[in-house]
Amino acid sequence: MKKLMYIILIGTVATSCQKFLDRQPLDSISSTNFLTNETEIKLGLTGVYSYAQWNYGTTNTPLLKRVESATDLGMSRKGSDQEDLMVLGDNGPFINGNGITTSAWSNAYATIARANSFLDGMVIGKATTPAASYARMRSEALVLRAISYYYLMSWFGDVPFFTKPLDPSVYETQTRKSKSSIAQELYKDLDEAWAGLPNLNDRGRVNKGTAYGFKAKIALLIKDYATAATSAKAVIDLGAYNLNTSFQNLFTLAGQTANNGNEILYMTQLPQDNASPLSYLPIGLLPRQVLGTSGNNFPSQAMIDKFECSDGKRIDQSPLYDPANPGKNRDKRLKWTVYLPYDTMDVATGVNVSLPYQNPMQRIIYNIYSDTIFRFNWSTNAFVKVVGNPDFITSANSVWQYGSTGAVGGVGYCWRKYLDPNQNAFAGKQGYIVLRYADVLLMYAEAKVEANQIDATVTDAINKVRTRSAQPVTTLSSQTELRQLVRRERAVELAIEGHRWNDLTRWGIYNAAVNGALVGVAKNPAIAPSFPTFTTDDIPDYTSSAALRINPRNQTRLTQTKHLLWPIPQGELDKNKNLTQNPGW
């Protein structure tokens, strides 16, 4: 009896003790009580998107744009930010531990981890969520994850691949999986997403076109031209997307908001209802003579010379080309992509009116050849001469150690694409395009050309892009010629949109295109250098005119085979002994 009483007593104590010690989070949502209904799944999906905007990086500058500066189309200034690790010299375009490579790695995997947690957790709310909505949201996460893997594979080659949240016991046992087998998995995900997604979605969200656009990219990466062509074709045949009639409107906030023709399939946006975050993209493109800016990425001479003349011929073949006035008679995209010396710049630099040179607009005549420049005086409504040009190439007061456009930061040119004269350049709100329809058309053409299945659909796709910018239609039909044309078209259409690195490495011409001395605009504007010669791969050679052109601070690029793949961050190799480094690193 006594014994029984004790047991009852002890039992009561023990049970109440267990209850007493059972404490769960109160003011936070946890993995066990979240994603239980449609509203929560939406919140969770937004969480995945917030990491998918990773290409904006920590410095509010698109990572894809910065990568472009390690290609033949552009360059970085020498500076103290992480881009100075992308300087071109004996160390090549990247060094191990470079901030761009490590942040690309960590941000892409952050998106993957969020997507994995979301896809795994949303099952809780499946029963209470309408099927179509559930399928759409699942599809969106699948596409965001595939995009991250696409970039990882493009830059790092074979990478650890997982589609479920990892258990702590397998954190350190992941191995690199081959690109082709990852691609097969991603194809399946993207096929599911294609079925689950609408043609058009909210701006800033992925849609059907994004799913198959990236399927085409992944297929091209592994040279699966058949899949690339059918995926791109499926997007084209959908009829939901077309080209924006105005090329330049793709890169202004108003143009992006209207999204004429639905050309922009997927982009990262910035909030218009909130001061932050904002983009430093525009101020990073501007020369020092625009007051207060600090440009750090610049176009190369090769970029300028990629643009055809308006007769559709390359500059060395066209009678319209005038070396003394290289901006004349050129593909219209030249004007919308870069500023040449003596171009007029209109730049909004703030809402605080500070006359006479800011209104809040600055208008200047871009100049690198004189310490005196023309600034527009908004009080008198006239250009006035002002002394003091930080970009003056021979200035004794040159601030070259901090980088500038003129003599050393760049080679005399500035990017214009993505500069929106109606947006404060210090607080840019224009989004950054990840995928647009022109890219899909050119991918289709590339896939068919590489597969040597050249037909009217191929030239149609190319011509659609060309005619928008008033370039003559092409009538070429040989695989070699069309291959060159598609490649040139990608360069001039998609410059600084983050495709060039992947294109060059995919085509196997990265080393040839990037290696060698960098040259720029004429040292003396009165002595115009002649045009370059071009290799069979359309790569310009400036040997004959180099002496007449200015050189940037980092004059010579020495690329090596190892640069075709980025180094896996050393910390990953330290922590996971099953991972291998890319060759040469």
Next chain:
Amino acid sequence: MFMKITKALSVFVFLMICSLSIFGQVQVYKGQVKDATGKSLEGITVSSLDSKKRTLTNVDGQFSIQAKKGTKVSFSGIGVESKTIEVGSESTINVVLEIKFSELNDVVVVGFGTQKKVNLTGSVVTLKNEDLVKRQVATASNLLQGLAPGVTVTQQSGKPGADGASINIRGLSSIYAGQSPLILIDGIVSSIDNIDPNAIETISILKDAASTAVYGARAANGVILVSTKRATGKGLQLSYNSYFTKQSLTNIPQRASALDFMKLSNVAQQNSTGNPAAFIYAQALIDKYSTTAPNNMDVIDNDWVKLLFINSGLMQNHNVTVNAGGDKLSMFTSLTFMDQQGIIPNTNYKRTDIRMNPDLKVNDKFTIKGVFNYTENRTTNPSTSSAEFIIREAIGIIPIGAAKFGPGMYGNAGQSNNRNPLAQAEAAGTTDVVTNSLLSKLGFTYKPIKNVEVEAYAARELWIPNTKTMVKNVNIYQPNVATNSYDYVGVWPGTNSLSESYSTNVRSTYLAQATYSGQLKDHNFKLLVGAQSEQFAYRGINASRTDFTNQELPYLNLGTNNKNNAGGAYETAIAGFYSRFNYNFREKYLLEANGRYDGSSRFSQANDKQWGFFPSASAGWIFSKEKIFDRLSKYIAFGKLRASFGSLGNQSLSSIYPFSANYTTGSNAYFNGITNTGYALLDAPNPTITWEKSTQKNIGLDLTFNKHFSVTADYFIREISDILLVRPIPTYVSLNSPYINAGTMENKGWEATINYKTKIGKLGVNITALVSDVVNNVTSLPGVPYLDGGSVRTAVGQSLFSYFGYKAIGYFQSDADIAAAPTHFFVPKPGDIRYADINGDGKVDANDRTFLGNNFPRYEYSLNMNFNYGNFDLSIFLQGVGKKENYLTGTGAYPFYAADFIPGLLEMHKDYWTSTNPNAKFPRLLPAIGVNGTTSSFWITDAAYVRLKNVNLSYRLPEKWMKKVNVKSAKIFVSGQNLYTFTKFWDGYDPEINNQNAEFYPLMKTITGGININF
């Protein structure tokens, strides 16, 4: 799980039943043994010289013994004069024994009870009120410094309300879980700085596993037990204690003058550009500065430290205690008011403390005890930056920046953002924290039958911090030389704002325990069983607004923009069952066994990780009681060997629910150009983690020599295993690392206390010397080569948080020097710091970094000297550290360096490298420190020190004077704290404060005068 608890409980119940069946002896002579003051003496051996029967007195000094009438009975014990009497017809014998060594008879507070000091088998240090009140400090943690060996007390700040010291017992014992000891005030978990030192009766510091195991789960870092005063004696006693203290700086770096600053800025610029004509300040300006006196117009030369350190630094403390003793009801009452002013504007701390500790004796068996303590703490600090940051600004900001032109007219301090440290401290608003705390504890002790005592209590501690942060705009002006006046520039910081937060924090503790003490011939034993639970609940809200039209009215209603609010809550709970069994044979062989079974809500219930069992055992041998020792007893009055072994746990993670993964807000994305709310999973949970374990071994020796000396020495080893570790995980996992149980480390150390006491004529001398050392060694860190923390690194074979960097080997003196040296990871110039090529591969790179020591103090020692002569008492207290490294960086160390403002230069930096000053203290000047600021031994300095911590001289006013004014006794005193420091450490910095970058609130040197009056 259920079975585990059942099993544990059955054991306790069984033990309780067993113990109840033991009863005492037949008696003939009964009585009580007391000392001269009337205090009962426990453990006195009573032996009949005739029958050879013997017994020991119990807790109340009572005994009973059979003896023949007319024979002799002797009374002897440790630390008392023996006595032999002849028993007659009177069957009640009361004996008074004279005390030789009072401390040996002391009763010491141990976990859940008391124990006679002589019978302790663990390592326990006890401090009494009279040891503590000699030092006038605002926070009680500072009282512990240097008083207990093996207890490292380091004060890191002199900021009012935040000048409490950190306490580590026997070294660092965890990496991510708590490292602080468990602090219990009257049995309730609390912070030591919450208690008014006037109310402390004793402090017991439990150091080894044997003494702390009854606190199991939370005792891995040691336990500090504070007992507050209770009423004693009969009648009413009133006392008034009061003191006034003047605080001043111990140490602060000196700035270089405006002229030096400008000249050397140009030198730095020349060094940086390689252009000998380069300059930042034109020669014309320098010339003007050298010929014109500062005029706060076009010649400005501000010593910001002088401008800023203008507050009084006065501290005052008033305390009234009433000790009311009665037959049934006694009560100790204390009321204290303290006001501590900082030495920069708007830093101060005020505390009001009201305590009532009543004891109600219902009958001989039943007593009710209560503790009621209300405290109000008020701290004020500048709101726009921490006081520490403002002080760093004052040390480091450019002297040519304008400070102040008149009341409310501040300069821009030479900063592009107009941030002016003087304006920040004086006028830009304050953060006021008012914390009201109420502790109520009510319990009873019940002695139902002889030898059994039951105790239970419930306590609730409630504290409600209210933080109010008002940021005000200040007006910034600039000199206009043309008009010789000051132009209004604008306001700083630009937006005023108020944020307020309230939270309630409730900790409820319940305890019930029973003790049985018994005696069977020469066997004495005591059994304690008990159960305890504790829960903590936090609930808080906060709100803020900006843009107040009238910033002198700090009320949320008046803010017009950015109306934000938030709230949250969390809870934790702990439950435990404990038991202790003490046994001794003739108070010669001592044994103790402890066990505690503890559960914590921080671990996963679903995975059965909540409960842990923590046992310990200890033994003691009072060898001085052995026959063989009789001959030596002339010299050695008392000798005891102790040994203990036990295991303990640690669960105090900063994470409340580490077993669960929480979604984080703020993962927003932008669709259609607007912000959309999102949630994301960022943490990796680990539901399998459990207690961190600590195994401790201790051996100790207590010796009391007959006349003047006593010595206590201990050696210990603590092994910490299943360390709660945040192990770095591969980036591709992309979650914050979870806690895991992995890794081991070890603390080995020793401690010694030597006491010398004598009387030379009228001069009483009492000197205590302490010395201790502990070394930490990480023995395994599975899965990771090391844990990185900036300039410190934790790696196997090293102490926790050891400095890691290059080894500096002087300067490059010339280009030839550079050419001959191994290639460095930078392009050196003469005057740059040169580093050692540790691995000898001909180049100095990241692989040449090495471990460079750490800042945990070693060879800590102190000397506490007390003298009394007549009515005078003098105590002198020295405290020191024999070995310690300290790392100086940033504004505190580098010339022209501040990451977050435009910096000036310190006077010490004028000793910089040039070809004619090759052994300079600092490398060549550069605009920012550049490569010379790389983590290296160059910036690590020997921070060993000896400090005259305290001197206290007091005088008891003669009683005959006092009688006339109806005062029982009165004492006046003067004392000084941190009076002098001997150290090789950098001038201007305090060796006690770790990792200096000049962002600190200096420790205070204080002079106090005070009075104690007893009515």
